Amino acid sequence: MKPDEKTVKLFENDRFATENGAVIEEVEEHYAKCSLKLGSRHRNAMGAVMGGVYFTLADFAFAVAANWQGTGTVSLHSDIAYLGSVKGNQLIAEAVCIKNGRSTSYYKIEVKDELGNLTAVVNTTGYRVK
Numbered sequence: 001m002k003p004d005e006k007t008v009k010l011f012e013n014d015r016f017a018t019e020n021g022a023v024i025e026e027v028e029e030h031y032a033k034c035s036l037k038l039g040s041r042h043r044n045a046m047g048a049v050m051g052g053v054y055f056t057l058a059d060f061a062f063a064v065a066a067n068w069q070g071t072g073t074v075s076l077h078s079d080i081a082y083l084g085s086v087k088g089n090q091l092i093a094e095a096v097c098i099k100n101g102r103s104t105s106y107y108k109i110e111v112k113d114e115l116g117n118l119t120a121v122v123n124t125t126g127y128r129v130k
Helices: 005-011 015-019 051-067
Strands: 023-028 031-037 075-081 090-100 104-115 118-128
Touching: 005 023, 005 051, 005 118, 015 051, 023 090, 031 051, 051 090, 051 104, 051 118, 090 118
Parallel strands: none
Antiparallel strands: 023 031, 031 090, 075 118, 090 104, 104 118
């Protein structure tokens, strides 16, 4: 479902991601879909999308999925595998909770372009601090 105004407002405070173009597309319990339109500022010296862009979008999707109903979950550990280059002009990250325990959680985030090409996968362990 589309995020409500309260959720959008909350995550506007995630300024690094949002000021670099990250947008919340969908949010449900332990799930978020976020996107980012690519521009020249997202490119490295070789003209490819900078690796940090993939990770920033994935981390943002994790943060939204884990915290939109109440903040308090932070990333304890994340790893990323770069699987392919972007063919389109937009990245889309989908964060899905695989396990939600008492104090830790585990999310898998797939990053694709708008053509459906899988470009990166991020695995994140979350820790509930509140």
